[in-house]
Amino acid sequence: MGRTSRKRSTLANRAIVASAALILGGGGLIAVNVYASAGEGASGSPPGRTWNTGTQMSTIDCPDVGNELPDVPDEARWEVDRELAAMDTQITDAYQQFADRKDEISRDPNLAENAVLGPLKAKRTASIDRIATAVERNADRPQGLDGLAPCSLRADDNNHDGGGYGAGDGQGQDAGQDAGQGNDQGADQGQGGDQGADQGQGDDQGQGQDGGQDGDNGQEQQGNGPEASDFVDIQSVQPNADRPRQRRGASRGTFTTDCGRNENGKFNPDNVIVAPGVSNGAHHMHDYVGNQANDAFASDDDLANGDTSCRNQGDKSTYYWPVLRLQNGTAENDAEADGGGKDQNIGEIQTPSQVTLKFVGNPTGKVTAMPRFLRIITGDAKAFTNGDANANASWSCTGFENRQLKDKYPICPDGSQVVRSFAFQSCWDGQNTDSANHRTHVAFAQDNGRCPNGFRAIPQLVQRVVYDVPPGPGFAVDSFPEQLHKPVTDHGDFINVFDDNLMKKVVSCINGGRKCR
Numbered sequence: 001m002g003r004t005s006r007k008r009s010t011l012a013n014r015a016i017v018a019s020a021a022l023i024l025g026g027g028g029l030i031a032v033n034v035y036a037s038a039g040e041g042a043s044g045s046p047p048g049r050t051w052n053t054g055t056q057m058s059t060i061d062c063p064d065v066g067n068e069l070p071d072v073p074d075e076a077r078w079e080v081d082r083e084l085a086a087m088d089t090q091i092t093d094a095y096q097q098f099a100d101r102k103d104e105i106s107r108d109p110n111l112a113e114n115a116v117l118g119p120l121k122a123k124r125t126a127s128i129d130r131i132a133t134a135v136e137r138n139a140d141r142p143q144g145l146d147g148l149a150p151c152s153l154r155a156d157d158n159n160h161d162g163g164g165y166g167a168g169d170g171q172g173q174d175a176g177q178d179a180g181q182g183n184d185q186g187a188d189q190g191q192g193g194d195q196g197a198d199q200g201q202g203d204d205q206g207q208g209q210d211g212g213q214d215g216d217n218g219q220e221q222q223g224n225g226p227e228a229s230d231f232v233d234i235q236s237v238q239p240n241a242d243r244p245r246q247r248r249g250a251s252r253g254t255f256t257t258d259c260g261r262n263e264n265g266k267f268n269p270d271n272v273i274v275a276p277g278v279s280n281g282a283h284h285m286h287d288y289v290g291n292q293a294n295d296a297f298a299s300d301d302d303l304a305n306g307d308t309s310c311r312n313q314g315d316k317s318t319y320y321w322p323v324l325r326l327q328n329g330t331a332e333n334d335a336e337a338d339g340g341g342k343d344q345n346i347g348e349i350q351t352p353s354q355v356t357l358k359f360v361g362n363p364t365g366k367v368t369a370m371p372r373f374l375r376i377i378t379g380d381a382k383a384f385t386n387g388d389a390n391a392n393a394s395w396s397c398t399g400f401e402n403r404q405l406k407d408k409y410p411i412c413p414d415g416s417q418v419v420r421s422f423a424f425q426s427c428w429d430g431q432n433t434d435s436a437n438h439r440t441h442v443a444f445a446q447d448n449g450r451c452p453n454g455f456r457a458i459p460q461l462v463q464r465v466v467y468d469v470p471p472g473p474g475f476a477v478d479s480f481p482e483q484l485h486k487p488v489t490d491h492g493d494f495i496n497v498f499d500d501n502l503m504k505k506v507v508s509c510i511n512g513g514r515k516c517r
Contacts, residue, residue: 057105057153059482060095060116061385062087065128065148066274072436073138078277080134080436083127085275088480090127091151092283092343094120095482098153099224117151124149154385156227156484224344225484226409231473234396234410237403247449251361253510255459256517259289259310259319261352266309267323269339270296273375273438273493280338282381284322284345284478289355291318291497300373303497312517314502318495319357322381322478323349324420324467345478353417354466359459361510362426363449369503370458370496375434376442378424379491384483390439393490394421398466407488411472418467418475422492426460427451459506463492 066084098105098116105112128145135142246252266288275281278296288294293306308316325332325347332349334340361367380390388406395405396419397412404421412418425442435441443452451457469475476485483489498506509516 057098057112058156059154059385059484060091060098060120060151061154061482062091062120062124062151063148064382064386065124065131065145067386067390067437067439068145068148069131069142069436070440071139072135075138076134077436080131081275082278083131083134085278085281087124087127088275088281088283090120090123092481094151112153117153121150124151224481226473226476226486227484228473230409230476230485230487231411232405232408234400234403234405234412234416237400237405237410239402241402241404245363245449247364249365250363250449251366251457251511252513253361254515255359255506255509256515257310257312257315257317257357257359258517259308259315259317259355259357261355262287262289262309263351264309265351266292266294267334267349268295269334269343270294271493272296272298272318273377273434273495280343282322283339283343283480284381285334285339285349286320286478286493287323287352288318288320289357291316291495294318294320294495303373303495312502314499316497316499318497319463319492321420321422321463321465321492322490324352324418324469324475324477325349326469327474327476339478344481347476350467350469350475352465353468354464356462356464358462358464359506359510360462361459362445362451362457364445365450365457366511367426367457367459367507368428369507370428370498371433372496372498372500372503373433374428374442374458374496375438376424376461376494376496377438377491378422378494379489381480381489381491382483383488384479384486388488391488392422393488394423395419395487395490396421405487407486409473409475409487414471418469419464420467420477420490421462421464422490424461424463424492424494426457427455428458429454430456459510461494463494 065087069080072080094116098112101111101115105116125146128149132141132145267285268288269280269282269285270278271282271286272294276296281296290308290310291298291303291306292309293302298306303316303318306316310316323345325345327347330348332340332347335346336342339345379392380386380388383391383393391406393406395408395410396403397410397416398419399416400410400412401419401421410418425444427443427445429441429443432441443455445451445457467475477487477490479485479489496503505516508514
């Protein structure tokens with residue numbers, strides 16, 4: 001397939017009507033520690049690109065309050081989610097102010113506290129108080145949240161160690177290994193340091209990209225990342241992905257659902273799981289396949305009655321992930337809209353050349369049906385600032401998929417395409433279709449392949465998305481602005497809307513060892 005973008009009508013319509021309450025104004029973008037400097041200033045013309053390898057601060061780091069809320073009464077869930085979405089907007093706004101005043105802040109560090117971090121803390125404190133009050137109406141008031149209000153400035157880790165994100169702290173890259181139980185995508189990503197160490201060509205890659213793109217379209221790249229050091233030649237990565245060992249009694253079958261590649265161009269910057277009822281709750285654009293009724297305001301009934309792009313009409317599930325863009329200066333229909341240019345997501349949206357959605361079994365036993373409307377988020381959209389505890393990104397190239405990257409984008413050789421894959425959580429608590437932090441109702445299998453106590457094995461979604469993009473460092477996934485388009489922030493979302501008969505078939509095929517579609 002070609003690399004051009006497809007229909008944009010849905011994107012334009014959804015993005016333009018985003019709620020004014022969450023609109024982030026335009027303005028100059030950050031040009032500190034990023035190889036692509038900045039968006040439109042007041043004059044509307046993009047400034048020149050900046051390459052800065054110093055130790056200046058590059059982003060805003062805030063504790064993730066949502067991750068600290070494992071228990072929220074159902075009656076308070078909507079209000080809490082709304083406040084959490086408002087806090088994301090507060091960070092986005094503060095990041096924009098920081099970017100606009102970066103030169104002043106570099107000369108007067110106190111300005112960051114007085115003009116950016118102090119006001120942000122005050123807004124976060126008020127939101128946290130509203131969250132605690134909403135919970136307190138129906139349960140005990142949560143304690144310890146006030147300590148999550150302060151934020152800080154931080155540098156891009158790639159400029160301070162040779163190993164990329166997480167490589168210098170000994171944490172390893174084990175989230176991919178955890179995610180890999182029971183599927184072909186499992187990989188011990190403990191080689192993050194080795195993968196990131198070979199950065200000698202970083203500046204050359206960045207300059208090559210600059211020249212090539214400027215020459216192609218006469219425009220300088222805009223945006224706030226990624227850096228050249230966020231890319232690595234896949235051929236320099238050692239094989240690190242092993243198939244999990246199947247044990248006696250394993251459920252070895254598969255069920256593959258064909259829902260297309262988003263050829264019809266369904267996009268929006270919402271996230272109905274994390275921020276229901278909030279336009280632009282994601283602050284980045286999503287690709288959607290499957291259910292066509294999905295936006296921030298979609299109820300379970302809306303999804304049940306919606307159309308689907310899946311070939312089997314019994315699958316009305318929704319599958320979505322951040323779009324991948326070429327950083328080539330091309331302006332999409334969302335260049336002036338929320339989720340797009342207003343949230344510093346710039347460039348040509350790429351339609352995947354291939355999307356595979358496969359449900360697999362458990363290496364130790366049978367699987368049980370997942371409940372209808374079960375929601376699963378895998379990966380962490382804020383992993384650059386949160387750390388990699390919940391990260392589950394997996395990047396590779398066709399022909400090299402035994403080499404998986406978590407915190408780097410791959411540079412693929414000629415004839416090879418970029419692959420991003422997700423192995424979703426495969427264990428369910430048996431009771432809830434969602435949880436307050438959207439994580440604790442599901443879990444990854446343990447190292448031995450078994451589910452944690454109190455959880456049961458369900459069909460595991462393994463998602464593989466392939467892109468035909470030019471070789472070299474010239475692409476990135478959409479992200480929250482302060483996450484700087486880091487590859488570790490990649491993530492996927494799924495809502496199960498299989499009808500009962502089709503879900504029974506899925507379970508039967510997997511437990512019976514058959515390959516079904």
